[in-house]
Amino acid sequence: MRFMLGYVIVLQVIKLGCGNKFSNFRKTEVFDEVLDTGLKTTVDGVTLMTCAKTCSDDADCRRVKHCQDDHVSGQCKMYVDGKNCPHEADGRECTCYQKMKQCEDDNCACAIGFYGNRCEKVIKDCSEGKHHGFESLKEKLSYVQPDGADEPFEVLCEFQHGGLTVIQSRKLAASHVDFNRSMEEYVRGFGRPGYNHWLGLKYISLLFASGDMKCNILMMYESDYCQVYYDRCKVGNEADGYKITISDYSTSFSKLCGNSLTTVDNINNALFSTYDSDSSGYDCASKMAAGWWYAPTTTCTKGNLNAPLVASPAQGNVRLKWILDKGDTTFTSSVFRITTT
Structure with a gap:
């Protein structure tokens, strides 16, 4: 290695x-x-x-x-x-x-993620951890190395429930990280796994290239949480403009976050946009001050986990931009995760 x-x-x-x-x-x-x-x-x-x-x-x-x-x-x-x-x-x-x-x-x-008699191998993503005895570790920082990666890199893994790999996280209690970044920074990644973090489009695309994936979004607020799956989800490579294909919003959970990605402003087939490389046609990355996949509409998206924290009039606090089934809520943290189908 x-x-x-x-x-x-x-x-x-x-x-x-x-x-x-x-x-x-x-x-x-x-x-x-x-x-x-x-x-x-x-x-x-x-x-x-x-x-x-x-x-x-x-x-x-x-x-x-x-x-x-x-x-x-x-x-x-x-x-x-x-x-x-x-x-x-x-x-x-x-x-x-x-x-x-x-x-x-x-x-x-x-080290977590490595296996073999002399630690000479490494899992491709967090879902592969179930084959190598990691399921009992629950949420841990781990190394992964999908096909095409030059070397292992660190991610936050939820090893239970089949294994989920965190590609983005926001924590209000952690040190502030600015998510209004250039395309180069979004490709490379920034922040720290387990805190305020964006893994990096070059790594995210490699993880999606390893097989069929679905996306999971989990949000925590006060003493409760909500989550949702999109059962068909993929992020392309640099040649594709890191295009996201996303559909099949799952309604199998009792605590749903709401479908903010594929309803009114549908981001399916959107390219990734930043303030210096905007593909939305409506200057969405500058208007929303964050890199994200934006729908070709004037309102851009109803859900942007990278957007700046906004005032929550009902709570008198800050929250992430996401339209919930249950209405306006103050979030304490969120994670965007992927897992094999």
Whole structure:
């Protein structure tokens, strides 16, 4: 595999009567974020090596962040998934290490998404996780590598319910991310998986190319949620203008979000548009200040998960642009997911 880049720590612990046990870590990135998702436990007053060894001894630990309190010791945070570490700026110098592999003799536990005797293989999408024992992990950051991808990349997976791959997410509690971006940025992707995030059209199109997919939109608000499936859904490649084909709105759920994509302003067969590359014919990306698939109408779309948060008069708060069956609602988060049919 071609992913083993950067600084690597290898810890080897000899246990009498238990053979050789080791874990290998690679140094990753610390990024600014007010939320701290995936946290398993915190240990204060330890060195970086003690922090790494503690994670090495814990099969459920996949990543560590060490923030120095002085020149020797500091705070150790251990996480159950992921690659990079969130940190709300507080003046401390922090480092992040991901545990790529934990082995004892010939048995290895892999970073989430990798499998095989020596972690040499990687799932193509989150739905493939059901074939490799990931279903019990529920919602986790994972690596995937669909056909055509040069290397594995990180996504948020919902491994239950057949396996859903998150291609876009919004969280009001997370640090702000501007979704009014250029076409180049929408192709490449931005934000962080599990927070405010757009995976990137080049990766989204590869995921859709791997087989028949359906789209799922899940919205959380207050202490409740709603969701919907479009049972026929596909995003094309660059040559197609990342065209979306979408139909067959599912009504099999009791808590429906409403059909905001294929009713009045039908986005079926729409090309992806941004302010610097608008295919809608009505300057929709600039009017709505976000990249999205827009219908060729003056009102563009009734549902745009990338749009800026708008005032909700009924709630006196902010919400995403989506017309609900139940009316105006204040959302706390949303995810746009895909899964195999």
